[in-house]
Amino acid sequence: xxxxxxxxxxxxxxxxxxxxxxxxxxxxxxxxxxxxxxxxxxxxxxxxxxxxxxxxxxxxxxxxxxxxxxxxxxxxxxxxxxxxxxxxxxxxxxxxxxxxxxxxxxxxxxxxxxxxxxxxxxxxxxxxxxxxxxxxxxxxxxxxxxxxxxxxxxxxxxxxxxxxxxxxxxxxxxxxxxxxxxxxxxxxxxxxxxxxxxxxxxxxxxxxxxxxxxxxxxxxxxxxxxxxxxxxxxxxxxxxxxxxxxxxxxxxxxxxxxxxxxxxxxxxxxxxxxxxxxxxxxxxxxxxxxxxxxxxxxxxxxxxxxxxxxxxxxxxxxxxx
Amino acid sequence: xxxxxxxxxxxxxxxxxxxxxxxxxxxxxxxxxxxxxxxxxxxxxxxxxxxxxxxxxxxxxxxxxxxxxxxxxxxxxxxxxxxxxxxxxxxxxxxxxxxxxxxxxxxxxxxxxxxxxxxxxxxxxxxxxxxxxxxxxxxxxxxxxxxxxxxxxxxxxxxxxxxxxxxxxxxxxxxxxxxxxxxxxxxxxxxxxxxxxxxxxxxxxxxxxxxxxxxxxxxxxxxxxxxxxxxxxxxxxxxxxxxxxxxxxxxxxxxxxxxxxxxxxxxxxxxxxxxxxxxxxxxxxxxxxxxxxxxxxxxxxxxxxxxxxxxxxxxxxxxxxxxxxxxxxxxxxxxxxxx
Numbered sequence: 001x002x003x004x005x006x007x008x009x010x011x012x013x014x015x016x017x018x019x020x021x022x023x024x025x026x027x028x029x030x031x032x033x034x035x036x037x038x039x040x041x042x043x044x045x046x047x048x049x050x051x052x053x054x055x056x057x058x059x060x061x062x063x064x065x066x067x068x069x070x071x072x073x074x075x076x077x078x079x080x081x082x083x084x085x086x087x088x089x090x091x092x093x094x095x096x097x098x099x100x101x102x103x104x105x106x107x108x109x110x111x112x113x114x115x116x117x118x119x120x121x122x123x124x125x126x127x128x129x130x131x132x133x134x135x136x137x138x139x140x141x142x143x144x145x146x147x148x149x150x151x152x153x154x155x156x157x158x159x160x161x162x163x164x165x166x167x168x169x170x171x172x173x174x175x176x177x178x179x180x181x182x183x184x185x186x187x188x189x190x191x192x193x194x195x196x197x198x199x200x201x202x203x204x205x206x207x208x209x210x211x212x213x214x215x216x217x218x219x220x221x222x223x224x225x226x227x228x229x230x231x232x233x234x235x236x237x238x239x240x241x242x243x244x245x246x247x248x249x250x251x252x253x254x255x256x257x258x259x260x261x262x263x264x265x266x267x268x269x270x271x272x273x274x275x276x277x278x279x280x281x282x283x284x285x286x287x288x289x290x291x292x293x294x295x296x297x298x299x300x301x302x303x304x305x306x307x308x309x310x311x312x313x314x315x316x317x318x319x320x321x
Numbered sequence: 322x323x324x325x326x327x328x329x330x331x332x333x334x335x336x337x338x339x340x341x342x343x344x345x346x347x348x349x350x351x352x353x354x355x356x357x358x359x360x361x362x363x364x365x366x367x368x369x370x371x372x373x374x375x376x377x378x379x380x381x382x383x384x385x386x387x388x389x390x391x392x393x394x395x396x397x398x399x400x401x402x403x404x405x406x407x408x409x410x411x412x413x414x415x416x417x418x419x420x421x422x423x424x425x426x427x428x429x430x431x432x433x434x435x436x437x438x439x440x441x442x443x444x445x446x447x448x449x450x451x452x453x454x455x456x457x458x459x460x461x462x463x464x465x466x467x468x469x470x471x472x473x474x475x476x477x478x479x480x481x482x483x484x485x486x487x488x489x490x491x492x493x494x495x496x497x498x499x500x501x502x503x504x505x506x507x508x509x510x511x512x513x514x515x516x517x518x519x520x521x522x523x524x525x526x527x528x529x530x531x532x533x534x535x536x537x538x539x540x541x542x543x544x545x546x547x548x549x550x551x552x553x554x555x556x557x558x559x560x561x562x563x564x565x566x567x568x569x570x571x572x573x574x575x576x577x578x579x580x581x582x583x584x585x586x587x588x589x590x591x592x593x594x595x596x597x598x599x600x601x602x603x604x605x606x607x608x609x610x611x612x613x614x615x616x617x618x619x620x621x622x623x624x625x626x627x628x629x630x631x632x633x634x635x636x637x638x639x640x641x642x643x644x645x646x647x648x649x650x651x652x653x654x655x656x657x658x659x660x
Contacts, residue, residue: 213432217430217436217498219422221504221505222419224419235441236438
């Protein structure tokens with residue numbers, strides 16, 4: 001290849017007097033290779049907000065993955081003689097109205113809540129990001145059309161929309177539909193109603209990114225649209241969407257609880273925090289621990305994700321450094 | 322894709338690029354601005370054409386139109402022709418044009434920091450082209466990327482290839498940008514104000530580098546700038562642009578010796594000179610015209626100290642003055658013959 005020999009011959013002239021003296025005084029203090037994410041990670045590890053929320057979330061994930069390790073009992077086991085008994089040494093969180101151990105149920109309920117939260121966030125963020133990326137990058141008519149389309153969904157009140165969707169889909173079904181089916185429905189409902197928010201975030205990030213010179217440079221070097229969108233625009237738009245995703249995850253867990261509370265979400269025998277809160281509604285005055293423990297877990301989980309989102313946002317924002 | 326027309330520059334003197342009577346409009350909801358009003362210039366293999374002019378004169382828009390990266394909307398090419406080695410580009414398919422970019426013609430930008438993607442290492446961005454247009458493996462492409470960095474005289478290229486744009490100094494970033502645009506060995510390089518964002522010592526180094534690479538590779542180089550000082554040393558020919566038109570075209574020497582257009586004259590007079598210390602710096606009075614309402618006649622007449630009645634009424638054509646010089650001034654002949 002003639003190219004490489006030519007390259008070498010030119011390279012050897014590096015020592016000519018006009019060699020970049022100024023450039024050689026280049027700051028060499030950072031020999032470690034760090035990009036935006038590496039930098040953010042270093043920054044995050046030093047933030048107490050991140051460490052605390054991170055530990056809580058890891059613990060919750062462990063609970064969701066292996067509930068048996070934390071509470072070996074059966075969440076459905078009933079003993080009516082123990083009904084509504086308060087917290088004690090054998091039952092840390094007390095018993096509910098059917099005499100089921102609340103601690104065991106809270107632990108086993110984490111899985112449903114977290115699965116719904118994670119998957120609905122994934123659905124919402126993936127749809128939203130993809131649509132937003134296309135709208136932002138192509139602009140013009142594509143953008144107008146996609147933005148109007150998103151606004152239709154954005155115009156639906158969240159809870160009302162979810163009630164309508166879920167009750168319509170389950171209208172014809174006798175008895176209780178299967179667990180997987182209900183979970184899928186809840187996840188898709190939340191995803192479908194929430195994607196316009198991440199679409200908007202991604203869209204504005206993509207609009208900002210596509211005006212950067214590196215997009216022009218990629219174009220000028222003959223990169224195709226898909227290469228530019230996914231290789232050059234997308235990585236520069238991830239930060240705001242990631243932040244939104246962490247915060248949204250917390251919100252969606254809360255939303256699942258709302259839907260379950262309204263009787264539209266998960267139903268027995270699946271255990272979820274929302275259902276437990278729903279079960280407690282008639283006994284709030286007489287048996288407050290039925291509400292307090294699942295609600296407490298819910299609040300801590302949502303808070304942990306929102307805190308994580310805040311920490312990630314701060315770490316990824318170069319202006320705050 | 323034509324990976325085969327890889328002849329480095331071709332025979333010197335071969336006509337590489339020809340822009341003829343190029344018209345570009347920027348259409349917004351409120352108005353239509355005529356950004357280019359009949360730009361014509363050409364570049365031969367192995368030569369440097371400097372395109373000179375103040376902001377808004379259409380230098381960069383012409384370059385974008387040549388590269389085919391003009392944002393449409395708002396920019397529309399309404400008339401004219403751009404030929405690369407005789408091949409009309411304006412009617413070529415997008416696929417063909419994309420194939421030409423990088424491979425046959427490349428462009429470097431003013432601000433290398435924003436022209437390099439912050440989330441990838443410098444090497445990755447150079448290697449991308451080798452991987453996806455030459456089908457090289459990731460590792461081979463990285464090696465080639467390091468060679469390219471070495472070619473543009475970045476010291477310690479093997480190390481630096483893994484670093485990110487923000488870890489490079491301004492001059493190094495511009496070098497990296499040059500390496501990136503030369504990766505596929507194009508025979509036409511458009512440099513859009515490559516040294517504007519750099520300090521003076523680094524400017525000279527970058528210009529020298531570009532000049533050297535041009536000579537070695539026999540590339541045609543279009544150097545877009547508003548800095549007459551930068552141009553003097555490296556340009557073979559100079560095209561001066563004003564209000565979307567080439568108003569003077571000449572070999573560098575004659576232009577510096579005796580400008581054939583009052584605008585060029587004004588530009589030359591506004592270069593600070595040491596022997597004028599203490600005096601007021603000459604400047605061209607007035608502002609460049611609003612491109613949505615270009616004055617009738619010669620667009621420069623409101624600012625021209627030689628303006629006559631004729632200038633207000635009749636648009637001067639770019640006409641031959643002999644010896645490859647052209648000027649769009651009614652009084653060009655007088656300008657070059659007077660003392």
